[in-house]
Amino acid sequence: MGANSLHTPPPPQESAISRAPIERQSRRVRLNRARRYLWNHVVTGLAILSTIVVIAPLVAILVYLIYKGTSSLNLAFFTKIPAPVGEPGGGMSNAIVGSSIVLALASVLGIPVGIAAGVYLGEFGRGKLLAGAVRFTADVLNGVPSIVMGIAAYALIVVEQKHFSAFSGGVALAIMMVPTITRTTEEMLATVPHAIREAAYGLGVPKWRTVLSVTLKTASPGIITGCMLAFARVAGETAPLLFTAFGNQFWSFKLNEPIAALPLQIYIYALSPYDEWHRLAWGGSLVLIVLIMASVTLVRIYANRGVLKGAS
């Protein structure tokens, strides 16, 4: 590391007062300095090593996934429903469509509530104790395990309806989306310059119009990013769907029936004893990751451009 030389302490100064103690001390000083420099290099090395150790599994996972996934994808994967046990072929088309339905439902339920709660925190609750409490609760809710959301949705909807349903899965995922969206909306609203709001008030625009058509509009790229991140996070969730959406080997478009979902199907296939199903699990994982990464990356590019536009 070249920058190291910048931090070299100056050489010990010759002293005119007494030579002997300084000589003895300088030996100790030199040893001490060698020890400190050695530590410096050791720790630098450890930091670099740990970064490599962390990056390695990711590369291993991604490479293996792409290798296994691409070799198992074919047209049937996207057009066929799962084949009965023991028969080759089959695909995950119903799981892909099922996931889309559940995720669309979760977005419709979760995004408006999340944004509205964020608007309260950012526009109405500034500095209020209640807003602080809501913010804290949102952060805590964000860390609650997804499987608990699954049980809650089960206890709330499935027990009442007495059967598994796509709707209950959507509710479980929607609850998980709310806190993330609330916090990003709030953070994005905080970046909107106050002058813009004042300009709107100055023209006699009521506060609700100002929020909807001025503040939210200015912050919209960032808010959309937040929504997409929340979407990407729940898109891969399996645990909340285990006993809500439940999975389905056939086509289903009804909200009050069990429905197939991509992560669920991957889980079931991964633990099955059939090679054919393992193949489909790898293909499904690749499709799932590509969908998640694509949405996050797209939104990143879009938002990077949009935020600059909004701030200027």
Add this chain to the structure above:
Amino acid sequence: MSRSTGKGADRVFSAVMLACALSIFGIVLFILYILILRSKLSISQFGFKFFTRSAWDPVSGDFGAFPFIYGTLATSFLALLMAVPLALGVAVFLTELCPEKLRAPISFVTELLAAIPSVVYGLWAVFVLVPIMRDQLGPFLAKYFGWTGLFGGFNFGVGLLTASIILAIMILPIISSITRDIMLAVPISQREGVLALGATRWEMIRMGVLRNARIGIVGAIILGLGRALGETMAVTMVIGNHPEIPKSLFAPGYTLASVIANEFSEATGDLYLSSLIEIGLALFLVTIVVNAVARALVWAVTRGAPARAH
């Protein structure tokens, strides 16, 4: 638009926004209420002893959660043991040592790790990590560290250690990215001050950065613990799912989250179901406390720093 309707609309609008904000409280309270309601049967049947008994016998209707608590704590602790030093190393590297050009790509890659769904980690663990554990790493550990007594028994490839490793890989990104944010929140002047006194770079990091950021780093670690406690799918797929207290790191175990994932949809009988929901209730309460503590610590450090949208 007349002023009066503007006022009325304002009031309605702010009330709706407030209602949505309060719904977040509502969600938490409601989950708590419904979990208590549905686990009443097992709470009244077993009381607090539910969490100290190790019986798990669905056939005779005898339930105790101790093996799952043990498994959850053991895997989370082992995962933290592996992940924390690595995460700190990555954060130190990214904030203090890394050339400017590498910083963005490495941050991006560690964030990618966070975007991979749990079930995909599980799939990878089942087909890659488990064979490695069974054929290479496991025999190696048994041969050279067998004397510790931790690596005894038969090695199936699935078990506590495998689950802990995949858990460590999964919680690394969250710990390292929050630690990085906290270290970035330490003012530059602190670093410059320590360097000006003739410190080496490591001494600067230790005294100028880590010492200032330690509360926040503890918060980041506890957040990672919260994730580890509740992580479900990947752990369920490789821990072996056996409701006994494992005597070795190779032995199969069970965690709170994985017993729910595995047995919930096939639970027959009200008591069985209500015991599983009580386990969920315990998980909910524990993760709420853990997350509340962690958030408070992280906030204490980063409050003054500019807001960042991840």
